[in-house]
Amino acid sequence: MIWNEYIEAADRERLKRLQNERLTQLIERIYFKVPFYRKKLTELGIEPGDIKSIDQLSQLPLTVKDDLRDNYPFGMFAETQQQIVRLHASSGTTGKPTVVGYTHNDLNTWSEVVARSLTMAGVSRSDIIQIAYGYGLFTGGLGLHYGAEKVGASVIPISGGNTRKQLQLMTDFGSTVIACTPSYAAHLGESIAKDNIDRTQIKLRAGIFGAEPWTNEMRLQVEKSLNIKAFDIYGLSEIIGPGVAMECEHQQGMHIFEDHFIPEIIDPVTLEVLPYGEIGELVFTTITKEAMPLLRYRTRDLTRLHVEKCACGRTLVRMDKCLGRSDDMLIIRGVNVFPSQIEAVLLEMSEASPHYQLVVDRVNNLDTLEIQVEIDDQFWSDEIRVLENLRRQIQNNIASALGLTATIRLVEPNTIARSEGKAQRVIDKRKLVI
Numbered sequence: 197m198i199w200n201e202y203i204e205a206a207d208r209e210r211l212k213r214l215q216n217e218r219l220t221q222l223i224e225r226i227y228f229k230v231p232f233y234r235k236k237l238t239e240l241g242i243e244p245g246d247i248k249s250i251d252q253l254s255q256l257p258l259t260v261k262d263d264l265r266d267n268y269p270f271g272m273f274a275e276t277q278q279q280i281v282r283l284h285a286s287s288g289t290t291g292k293p294t295v296v297g298y299t300h301n302d303l304n305t306w307s308e309v310v311a312r313s314l315t316m317a318g319v320s321r322s323d324i325i326q327i328a329y330g331y332g333l334f335t336g337g338l339g340l341h342y343g344a345e346k347v348g349a350s351v352i353p354i355s356g357g358n359t360r361k362q363l364q365l366m367t368d369f370g371s372t373v374i375a376c377t378p379s380y381a382a383h384l385g386e387s388i389a390k391d392n393i394d395r396t397q398i399k400l401r402a403g404i405f406g407a408e409p410w411t412n413e414m415r416l417q418v419e420k421s422l423n424i425k426a427f428d429i430y431g432l433s434e435i436i437g438p439g440v441a442m443e444c445e446h447q448q449g450m451h452i453f454e455d456h457f458i459p460e461i462i463d464p465v466t467l468e469v470l471p472y473g474e475i476g477e478l479v480f481t482t483i484t485k486e487a488m489p490l491l492r493y494r495t496r497d498l499t500r501l502h503v504e505k506c507a508c509g510r511t512l513v514r515m516d517k518c519l520g521r522s523d524d525m526l527i528i529r530g531v532n533v534f535p536s537q538i539e540a541v542l543l544e545m546s547e548a549s550p551h552y553q554l555v556v557d558r559v560n561n562l563d564t565l566e567i568q569v570e571i572d573d574q575f576w577s578d579e580i581r582v583l584e585n586l587r588r589q590i591q592n593n594i595a596s597a598l599g600l601t602a603t604i605r606l607v608e609p610n611t612i613a614r615s616e617g618k619a620q621r622v623i624d625k626r627k628l629v630i
């Protein structure tokens with residue numbers, strides 16, 4: 197089923213006309229309402245009325261996270277406080293949080309795009325959805341919440357953590373859909389096995405997983421351990437939260453809701469716009485947001501776009517699973533590697549559990565990478581020889597797939613800290629040195 201066929205399966209020419217109209221209005225709004233953008237546009241000699249088509253996007257200035265921090269907390273808002281009905285913030289790793297605001301219309305848009313997303317995963321009013329993303333300043337919990345209510349599903353707003361309770365309500369209430377980060381889903385899966393929960397009491401059939409990069413190998417593991425079909429949902433607070441893009445049942449990338457968010461892929465170094473099909477940094481322009489519209493916002497997420505019509509009938513552009521964030525890329529002795537590439541190699545081996553951590557350091561001016569791999573319960577052995585063989589095999593697989601020599605440390609089941617939200621996969625000790 198398609199929630200909004202008129203938009204999601206629109207003729208692309210018609211969609212473009214709508215985007216053009218909305219982009220023109222956006223430029224006018226931010227020119228008059230956001231001093232930051234007025235200054236940027238004026239510097240480029242652009243005035244309202246000059247931009248009439250999305251073909252002109254590349255003439256417009258890019259926006260980066262630091263612009264939001266420099267205008268902390270409300271300097272990027274295009275509406276007065278009286279119009280703002282919700283605030284969210286993401287803490288990030290350094291400095292001030294990034295603050296985002298919503299008007300009533302923005303919240304309606306948000307519910308609409310999440311309703312479209314959930315419908316892609318087959319969620320309907322017949323479902324009971326357990327929302328185990330954190331509720332609060334993080335956009336995951338409340339974002340999924342209102343979209344799920346809009347669809348008419350029964351919502352369990354349990355928030356993240358408290359795994360026992362999650363499993364109790366999952367069985368008692370008969371949840372059919374679970375929404376959480378993929379790493380927490382992996383933890384739920386192993387807890388079901390560990391706590392000897394009666395699987396016939398679990399009615400789950402779908403998972404709505406996102407907020408962090410995860411591989412197809414991870415998908416297979418989680419689908420198996422929870423006995424569900426797992427769907428990828430993408431979003432970021434600055435653009436709206438979850439519901440910027442979502443996978444349909446064909447799982448050939450995530451459909452981007454282009455009537456609200458126009459995607460571009462740029463080369464992160466030259467900043468040039470790249471054609472469909474090429475990997476680069478994803479950039480979004482929000483064309484309907486009222487409280488905090490953003491022009492060509494650099495997400496730092498690396499992916500590529502596909503424009504061909506999908507077998508589901510939707511014509512919306514699809515983005516591939518994110519390879520990672522450009523700031524997550526590790527450079528180990530000159531080899532560029534994303535944590536997701538390491539995850540893919542590890543999880544192809546049944547001995548590795550979905551819990552791993554990467555420790556990067558610098559010893560005698562040389563970068564070192566230690567991969568801590570938690571071994572699945574049934575493969576852990578007291579025999580040193582067995583473990584040593586496994587360690588060597590993982591090391592060889594990493595070396596042949598990524599051209600990288602890493603130290604592999606096998607750790608016992610249940611030793612790597614479980615995450616309730618976004619997993620921290622990388623500990624970069626090089627950044628700790630002052």
Ligand code: DLL
Nearest residue numbers: 286336406407408409429430431432433437438518
């Ligand atoms: O993570 C919003 C969200 C909540 C999305 C729940 C999906 C589900 P932020 O905290 O602002 O917002 O983090 C945004 O998380 O730029 C990506 O790097 C990463 N991310 C989000 N979804 C995915 C995904 C929420 N499906 C940042 N795959 C983004 C890979 C993702 N990375």
